[in-house]
Amino acid sequence: MRQVLLQPIPGIEDALTSLGRTHRLWLTTNGVPAHQRQKLQATHLTAAFDRVFVSGDVGAPKADPRFVAALRRALRGAQVCQVVGDSVTQDLQLAANGGWAATHICQPATCTAAPSPAPVAHTSSVAGMRCAC
Numbered sequence: 257m258r259q260v261l262l263q264p265i266p267g268i269e270d271a272l273t274s275l276g277r278t279h280r281l282w283l284t285t286n287g288v289p290a291h292q293r294q295k296l297q298a299t300h301l302t303a304a305f306d307r308v309f310v311s312g313d314v315g316a317p318k319a320d321p322r323f324v325a326a327l328r329r330a331l332r333g334a335q336v337c338q339v340v341g342d343s344v345t346q347d348l349q350l351a352a353n354g355g356w357a358a359t360h361i362c363q364p365a366t367c368t369a370a371p372s373p374a375p376v377a378h379t380s381s382v383a384g385m386r387c388a389c
């Protein structure tokens with residue numbers, strides 16, 4: 257695995273630490289489970305998350321309604337405050353499928369994400385990220 261390709265978003269460790277004080281943080285990711293977990297370990301972010309859902313384990317990509325169904329079963333009625341991610345087709349679709357608010361990490365001035373049925377905030381930085389709940 258080429259370490260140089262694994263560059264966490266600047267400020268993500270502080271944002272996760274801050275949000276993790278008051279929230280349970282779950283990571284969703286597409287890919288082969290062993291590879292995704294290796295990437296998490298290589299970036300020292302494993303401990304930041306309470307649960308990790310990899311599409312390869314779930315049997316469907318994040319944008320697929322079956323992924324949301326698997327999350328709902330695991331949530332056991334707990335609420336989702338927001339989905340945070342940089343992909344329109346995966347992260348924002350996951351949020352839309354679940355009816356959950358989202359924060360899109362993007363360049364807000366040029367973002368072309370289509371409106372979503374749930375609220376979507378657009379930000380270029382995770383520094384100081386807060387949850388509105």
Ligand SMILES: [Zn+2]
Nearest residue numbers: 360362367378
């Ligand atoms: Zn955006």
